[in-house]
Each structure stands twice: as C-alpha cells, then as structure tokens.
Amino acid sequence: MIAEELGFAGVALVIALFAWLLYRAYAIGRQAARLERPFAALVAQGIGVWIGVQAFINIGVNMGVLPTKGLTLPLLSFGGSGIVANCIALAILLRDRLREPPLAARVHCMSDAR
Numbered sequence: 768m769i770a771e772e773l774g775f776a777g778v779a780l781v782i783a784l785f786a787w788l789l790y791r792a793y794a795i796g797r798q799a800a801r802l803e804r805p806f807a808a809l810v811a812q813g814i815g816v817w818i819g820v821q822a823f824i825n826i827g828v829n830m831g832v833l834p835t836k837g838l839t840l841p842l843l844s845f846g847g848s849g850i851v852a853n854c855i856a857l858a859i860l861l862r863d864r865l866r867e868p869p870l871a872a873r874v875h876c877m878s879d880a881r
Contacts, residue, residue, distance in 0.1 A: 769781055769843070770829075781843070782826070785818070785819070785822045785841075788815075788818060789815050789818065789819045792811055792812065792814055792815030792818070792860055793811070793812060793815050795811040795860060795863055795864050796808045796809070796810075796811035796812035796815065798864075799811055799863060807863045810859060810860075810863060811860055811863050814856045814857075814859065814860050815860075817856065818841045818853065818856070821838050821839075821840075821841050822840060822841055824836055824838050825838050825839065825840040825841075825844070826840070841853045842854075842857075
C-alpha cells in the first residue's frame with residue numbers, strides 16, 4: 768500500500784525509519800550494558816530484534832520473496848492487538864532509555880572517580 772501511494776521515495780523512507788528505530792534500540796541496549804543493567808540491555812535488544820524481524824518478514828512477503836506468514840508491518844499495518852503490543856514494546860524501550868542518568872551526572876561521577 769505504501770509503495771502504491773508514495774512510490775520508491777516512500778518505501779525508502781519507511782525502510783530508513785525502521786533502520787533508525789533498530790539502531791536506536793541497539794544503542795539503548797548497549798548503553799544499558801555499559802551501565803551494568805543486563806536485563807534492560809537484553810530487553811532493549813530483544814525489542815529491536817522483534818520489530819526488525821517482523822518488518823523484514825512483512826517486507827519480504829510484500830515483495831514476493833518469502834511465503835505469507837500473516838505478520839503485520841510494525842506501527843503501520845492495521846491489526847488491533849498487534850499495534851497495541853508494538854506500542855507497549857516501544858513504551859518499554861523508552862522507559863529503559865529514561866532510566867539512565869543524565870549526561871551531566873555521568874560526567875560528574877566519572878570526574879569523582881579520578
């Protein structure tokens with residue numbers, strides 16, 4: 768549907784936004800791992816894998832290179848419980864991001880350690 772209405776530019780934009788979302792999920796996971804919060808790191812990276820694999824499968828099905836699985840495109844396709852689950856996953860991801868200390872506090876703590 769996106770390709771029919773917006774063409775190549777729309778498809779490229781959607782794929783780029785999914786790539787950015789995956790990059791941010793992994794960055795949040797790496798930051799949590801650096802702060803020695805392994806559960807938050809695994810949750811963030813798991814959410815990134817979940818959304819990435821679901822998007823990859825949906826895009827592959829729409830291109831005709833993968834068999835149909837019935838997965839919706841995260842955050843774009845209509846699906847009552849699917850969109851709710853994706854929004855909850857992103858809320859958990861944002862919550863993990865907000866739990867890390869502000870940059871000024873991290874710099875201050877690092878200077879006290881010396």
